Amino acid sequence: MAAISSSAGPSAPQWRSFTFFDADDVKDNDDLAQSPRSIRTLTQPIILTPTSPNSPLPPSLIVSSSNNISIFDRHFNVERTFKAWENNGRATALLEAGGLLLAIGEEEGIRWPVLKIWDLTREEKRKITSKDSNGISEIERGPVLVRNTRIQHVQRPHPVSSIALTSNLSHLAIGLGDGTVLLYRHLLQSLTTSPTSLNALPKARVIHESNEPITGLGFRESQENSSSSGISLFIVTTNRILSAPVSGKGGETRTIDELGCGLGCAVMDWNRKEMIVARDEAIYLYNGEGRGACYAYEGPKSSIAIYQHNLIIISPPFYPSANSASATVRHYVSKTSTTTTNSDGVTLPTTASDISKVTIFDLQNKLVSYSGTYRDGVREVFCQWGGIFVYGGNSKLTRLSEHTTLAKLDVLYRRNLFTLAISLARSQGIGKSGVADIHKRYGDYLYSKGDFDGAMGQFVKTLGELQPSYVIRKFLDAQRIHNLTTYLQELHSRGLANPDHTTLLLNCYTKTSDRARLDSFIKTEARRSDISGDEELPFDLDTAIRVCRQAGFYEHATYLAKKFGRHEEYLRIQIEDAGEIGEALRYLRNLGPEACEENMVRYGRTLLNAEPEATTSLLIDLCSGDLGKKKAVTPTLDVKSNGAAASSAPAMLSYLGYNRVTGLFTSDSPTTAPAAEANGRQTSHDGEKGDAPNGGLDAALITDDEPSYIPPSPRQYFPHFVDHRDLFITFLESVAMALWNQSLTSPRATINAITPSKRRDVDSAPPEDAEGIDQRAVWNTLLELYLASTNSIDEKKSKSSTEKALAVIQDDSLPYDPMHALILCSTSGFEDGMIKLWEQMGMYEDIIRFYIQRPFSSNSSEKVLRHLDLYGSQDLNLYPLVLRYLTSSPAILSKHPKDLIKIISKIDEERIMPPLAIVQLLSRNGVASIGNIKDWLRSKVEENKDQIESDKHLVESYRSETSTKKKAIQDLSNVDQPEVFQVTRCAACGGQLDLPSVHFMCKHSYHQRCLSDSEPECILCARQHSVIRELRRNQTRLADRHDLFIDEVKDSEDGFGVVAGAFGRGLMGKERELNDVV
Secondary structure (H helix, E strand, O other), rough: EOOOOOOOOOOOOOOOOOOOOEEOOOOOOOOOOOOOHHHHOOOOOOEEEEOOOOOOOOEEEEEEEEEEEEEOOOOOOEEEEEEOOOOOEEEEEEEOEEEEEEEEEOOOOOOOOOOOEEEEEEEOOOOOEEEEOOOOOOEEEEEEEEEEEOOOOOOOOEEEEEEOOOOOOOOOEEEEEOEEEEEEHHHHHHHHHHHOOOOOOOOOOOEEEEOOEEEEEEEEEEOOOOOOOOEEEEEEEOOOOEEEEOOOOOOOOOOEEOOOOOOOOEEOOOOOOEEEEEEEEEEEEEEEEEEEEEOOOOOOOOOEEEOOEEEEEOOOOOOOOOOOOOOOHHHHHHHHHHEEEEOOOEEEEEOOOOOOEHHHEEOOOOEEEEEEEEEEEEEEEEEEEEEEEEEEOOOOOEEEEEHHHHHHHHHHHOOOHHHHHHHHHHHOOOOOHHHHHHHHHHHHHHHHHHOOHHHHHHOOOOOOOOOHHHHHHOOOOOHHHHHHHHHHHHHHHHOOOOHHHHHHHHHHHHHHHHHHHHHHHHHHHHHHHHHHHHOHHHHHHHHHHHHHHOOOOOOHHHHHHHOOHHHHHHHHHHHHHOHHHHHHHHHHOOOOOOOHHHHHHHHHHHHHHHOHHHHHHHHHHHOOOOOOEEEOOOOOEEOOOOOEEEOOOHHHHHHHHHHHHHOOOOOOOHHHHHHHHHHHHHHHOOOOOOOOOOHHHHHHOOOOOOOOOOOOHHHHHHHHHHHOHHHHHHHHHHHHHHHOOOOOOOOOOOOOOOOOOOOOOOOOOOOOOHHHHHHHHHHHHHHHHHHHHHOOOOOOHHHHHHHHHHHHHHHOOOOOOOHHHHHHHHHOOOHHHHHHHHOOOOOHHHHHHHOOOOOHHHHHHHHHHHHHHHHHHHHHHHHHHHHHHOOOOHHHHHHHHHHHHHHHHHHOOOOOOOOOHHHHHHHOOOOOOOOHHHHHHHHHHHHHHHHHHHHHHHHHHHHHHHHHHHHHHHHHHHHOOOOOOOOOOOOOOOOOOOOOEEEEEEEEEHHHHHOOOOOOHHHHHHHHHHHHHHHHHHHHHHHHOOHHHHHHHHHOOOOHHHHHHHHHOOOOOOOOOOHHHH
16 A cells, blocks of 8 residues: 555545455354354353463453353363353453453442453462353352452543553553543552552553543553563544653653544554554554554544554445445445335345445555455454454354465466565565565566566566576577676676676677776776675676786776786786886885785886886885885976086986985996085085985985885895896895995005904804895895906996995995805906905915915015015914915025015014924025024024023922922831921910820821811811812813813914823823822
8 A cells, every 4th residue: 555645535546455365254163054152152242352472371362241251262162261240240341461361341339440350370269150041050260360440530430442551561551431541550560569459559640631532542662572661652532642651750742643533443553563543534653753654545444453464444334335436345235135126116236234344454565455344244353363353243253364475476476466576575574585586577577578678677686596597598689788788787796796797798898899888887896895895896806807808908907906906917917918017117116015025026027127227216115115105305406507407317316216325336337426416415505405415316215214014035036137237236235225224335445454354253154034144145246246347348337346346345344245255256356355355254374375376576575575464463374384485486585585584583483383394494495595594593503502401400400309209208108207296386276285186297286176076187288288189189070071171272372281281180191089089
């Protein structure tokens, strides 16, 4: 049904009517021709109510007939019956919730309505004797009566017209005929706290008073099983509809509509949480805010009921007519009418009696599910056991059973009502596959009618459930390629496409040359993926890039590769297909360091061959940690009066960042740096921006000093510079300066230096950390490149390279490998470098031999002697070598006779060689004569004579001292020879000696009391003896430490003296126990 305005006009729409319910008469088990006996025997007044869905009782029907209440099962057999009212009392309303039966009725002798509440889950302990309709006595146990009280508001009684109860029994509302609404709060709490008091009820609160009778009440709860919070009460009168908050402190009752309804025409829809009101012109729905949807349905209405999503409307009894606007009534008349003849002889149709019409509306799908007529009117309609039961005025009971969803859909399929079928399937909870099947049927129907656009609209809604190949085969015709494109686009947007679908879609674009739709598909879908934050792409990326590349759509292929981070594909297309080397470099510069590092390893050589300078600049920034940093704005350079630019440096320096490698050796050309510096000074003088002295070139200074990422190792890019030696040098110099602040300084005036260079530790282990390895590799490679350029035909370049190579070798702070550098210098014949390296490595003998092996000249012998003076103090073994050199040729000796005596004196002074060895060295050939060393020989002979005499006197003194020691030892060892002690005072306390006293052989005497009782020993000599014993113990222990002895021999200048001393200390003797030694 469609929503309409509040006032129904004569042009109210006719809703689609279906028969989705089967009407079956309920028969008695013993007499199939009649309705159940329990229903036929009910006596007026009759009130029916089913048990609530959440009741602890099994699904049952509670019926009040006369003054008794009976409970029927699903076969309408009486389960139990108990007397509810006294004498001629009767019920006016019944309501069950949570196992409690709430009844409002009238009893004889009581003016006010009576409220009774039974607990149907419990039975009375005492038995009650009663009589049935046949006068037979029966004994029964009735349910426990928990409350029996009067509904007394004012002095004058008024009947109860409507009641409402919350699902959790917390609130009870009672509407009276005089327009008063009573509210009982905390009803369940009252029943549980005072179980034995029949009259105890919460105090009723009047929440509404008016002169309009109450025709309907309904609680609107915020959620299922909620507490009292958020509860409001709908109040329906004959003229108004109101809403009153009942939870908390309550509030003012507000009117939400100025039109009411009759008694029984208002019902609460618990699922929708809306009050449904039926008037003659339409059906209205009200929520907490006011009036909601309304549905046009004209005609009088006696009552309404709600069953799931269906609204049941019962019309009052009326006389059927063949001219009725209702097709149901006309059909009834045609089936049941009879003919009579009037006085004029005219035949007229007649019917038996009045009828009532029952109509079931589907509120969700807006259609009429059932419409039927019932003779003699309808007394009650109740819903239980999965069906709708109509209790007719003739005591006939009819069950309305709803068709299955599949049966309903079959009806709609036959009538081609696919839109309605889709709505019905969704409201009935049919899964996605079932709804997709309806869309498929609808699409096939439209396809058969030639509506291809509409059919595609339905097939698109089957994505994810229907195989795409089913739809694709239908639209492979070239005339319907646009529909196929639409389907494939939607297939990709939902992430359901495979590579074949992507290929087909892109081929559709290329076949139609529809570049606009290709742009829209690729770029719009990519943007949608970004907005949703979903990492899953709407199409197969690899296939899309491949197809666009093969079709020549390089722009789209690069867009996809760039958008989704396929850096390798993007660069391959730009470099190999499009030839956009500059764009590839710009893309690499905008990548993150990690991605740029990987792709520069792969494409670096190709880029260097195409754009060497720009690629070198990128590699410098990448390896220096400067990639992605903001740089200062480059100022515009002034133009000189002669038309030349202020900067005369080569274009290479404009992107290399001259300041990264400062000093003399920044460029291969020695004129570059002065020119740049001059231009920089001129720029600064002219007032250009920048504080640096080299002006425009320093405009590329990076604002941040620390790199924002860990720079990659530059070693992995070395192979790319095979054919670019000059750029390789610039790259290495810039990286070294930026990363480690290492640069070249001006070389010292080297070979003629007075003092030797600082020595390097060549035996140290190579660096193990990545940074140390990179530093060594960079400077080793730089030295190799410098040495390779020393033989250039360009004199300026050769000179600059030589100076750079020498500066590298001389700089002690540069972490190059000395051995590697020595090999490079030897291979390239760089003699100055070899000498400096030998000097730093302490290989002074190699330097001397280098000059000795050169052809004799005045210059060579002078260099030999000069280097001997320089290194002789550090390596005394150089003197014998030079001595041999001077006496190797008469020409050399004749040129340096004084130097010969000087060297021999130095050897003798430092005792490098014994005199005899010197003489043997000089006498190996006939170059040197006795006359050359006559004075030295005479001094050595006299010195030897004096030494011999001194040694003789020393031997005699040792012999005399030894004899004296032996004599003393012999006397002490002789036990027959007495020893006289003449000491009169104690050596410890200084007192006069008295007995007992102790005398030691060392001539010291003590009182016995002054000595230790455990081990008597001379106190004065004990310390000296202990020191001697400890020395002997240490000597004995060290006798087995051969490694210490060998190290001592190596480190000593007089190794023979160390061996002789070991013999003297007994280290070379026979092994003895420690106790024997001490």
